Amino acid sequence: MVFKISEGVKVSVETYYQPEYSDPVAAEFMFAYRITIENNNTFPVKLTQRHWNIFDSNGSYKEIDGEGVVGVQPVILPGDQYQYVSGCNLKTEMGKMEGNYSMENLHTKKQFKVNIPMFEMIAPFKNN
Template identity: 70%
Template sequence: MEVSVETFYQPDYSNPISGEYMFAYRITIENHNNFSVKLHRRHWHIFDSNGSYREVEGEGVVGVQPILQPGERYQYVSGCNLRTEMGKMYGSYTMENLNNKKSFEVNIPIFEMIVPFKMN
């Protein structure tokens, strides 16, 4: 399994004056196994640059529990709001090998969310 992430700052949904920064992220999950898998759960660790931390856990992603055949990839877009101009996230998916019905964890690599004007 391979997981990659792209992030996008959402200025139209952000309000810096009141400390609200919205980011979208696009996740690509690729099944490099020789068996089909089903994504059951997600577990996120979210950090603001002011030291605050929260966890998000739940079933599926964006309301679905996708099944990926060998060689298939699945993409979805979701969002995260921060209280600061930068932060980071990482997490894991609980997947099921549909051949033997065994569950396994797939790590989601750490990624940063940074308001573009901070990159100067």
């Protein structure tokens, strides 16, 4: 697990290779990731946008932007956390992702960025 704290918000990431959804012969490698977002501030925050940088070990790169996460824009109260699971399909057995969330302080309506730590996605057989 990796984590990063920025602007009083801790983002932790765990990754999992999903062999049942992967087809190495067709160059399809599916990974899931679980993200936990902890609000260590004294004010509630709302996650409004996400931005991802996705790197595949074949040299390809893509950026993904969107509203919220997994179809919602969660509000996270002080001391609480929000967790979700999503996935990423790569063309090789290794890659990495990083990005940021746009958040809103619900008391002041001020927008701020929270960094998502870089995390690796590696098929277990690649480590042998």
